[in-house]
Amino acid sequence: MTTANYTVTGMTCDHCVAAVRQEVSDIEGVTNVDVELATGALTIESERPVDPADVSAAVEEAGYEVSAP
Numbered sequence: 001m002t003t004a005n006y007t008v009t010g011m012t013c014d015h016c017v018a019a020v021r022q023e024v025s026d027i028e029g030v031t032n033v034d035v036e037l038a039t040g041a042l043t044i045e046s047e048r049p050v051d052p053a054d055v056s057a058a059v060e061e062a063g064y065e066v067s068a069p
Contacts, residue, residue, distance in 0.1 A: 001031070001047065002046055002047075003044065004043070004044045004046070005041065005043050006055060006066050007039075007041060007067045008020055008035065008040045008066060008067070009064060009066075009067045010064040010065055011035075011037055011040060013037070016062075016063075016064065019062040019063065019064075020033075020059055020062045020064060023059065024042065024055060024058045027044075027050055027055065029046045030044055030045070032044070
């Protein structure tokens with residue numbers, strides 16, 4: 001199991017958090033996603049390391065941006 005941390009920018013409400021959580025959860029191998037609205041912290045647990053480009057693409061699909069890996 002691996003854990004990766006990112007920062008998401010642009011989220012303003014719980015709906016934003018849910019959208020990011022849903023898109024990131026759809027990445028193959030992801031087992032848990034935690035998103036914190038106040039800080040933009042995104043923590044991903046997965047069976048194997050997840051490609052940061054896949055994470056960025058998922059967050060962008062939800063309508064937001066990853067500001068730092």
